[in-house]
Amino acid sequence: MKSAIHDYLRPKKKFPHVWCPGCGHGIILASIVRAIEAAGKNRDEVVVVSGIGCSSRAPVYVDFSSIHSTHGRALTFATGVKVANPKLTVIVISGDGDGMAIGGNHFIHACRRNIDLTMIVFNNNIYGMTGGQASPTMPQGDYASTAPFGTLERPFDVCKLANASGANFVARGVVTSPIPLEKHIKKGIEKKGFSVIDVAETCPTIYNFFNKTGNPLKMMKDLKAKAIPVQKANTMTEEELKGKIVTGVFADRYYPDFTTSYDKIIMDSAKRSMKDEESI
């Protein structure tokens, strides 16, 4: 019974990893590795880029080329890597704070640019590493260090945002179902253009501290109960969907991706200048 992750752990890294007992990050990281393997990618042609936060520590544990970049800027570094060498498979790991707040602007523009990256959002609805601030995906009314009376703003729906901004592939998985999660990530890797996989998970330390959500196992069971497949969600009313997490594929399109369009401009202008030379 194979478990791809064990073939990809960096030989000199110390385990267990730094994440808290019951944190979903390890489940997502293992799913990413299985997806990369299932997509048949050679590990030397994969680059994993992250920003800052608990989730952004993920690339340091696995044996791929990686960039642990600055807060919110994972997409900008990844864009540079991809444009410099479009043959590489570039995976972006970001948290909900890193990706949707500090890097929120980069996010919508990466969707609009439709550059061939696969972004995986480790979405636990809070800033864990930096002190329990409310993140842009925190459900309204939940508590955080910056929201002692409950957060006033409504949360971003990462998938709706990505879909409206033009990403080619948009899906949501949940850590309680690691196999569908792996399939969404694989599809994202195989898709030309920008892919976003939002992953609902739990933060049993910081989130629990502010919201008394219970021990890791209870939080996982509650998360599982909240997850509703999109097909079923389509038959439910807005009222019934309150507090639920809709999973599945939300967009799967074929708009030309950025580097292909860019190459085309170069080819076209090269042809034009050849013609000009012939006519002289």
Add this chain to the structure above:
Amino acid sequence: MSDEKYLYVKKNWCKRCGYCIEFCPKNVWEFGDDGYPYPARPQDCVRCRMCVNICPEFAVIGEEEVTIKLEGR
């Protein structure tokens, strides 16, 4: 090929969250007296890999070769 029913928990990586026990569809796992999970009913395992995939610590191992490779880590 390794043993069809091989299941192992690497105790120095396990953080005792209990996910392997909860999410196994065949109720194979239990906490042992030492506080760590162990396969109490390995004969019921259907090799669905849920335990391996849901363990956040990469501590559930389904192949003897992997256990040997990770020895001492």
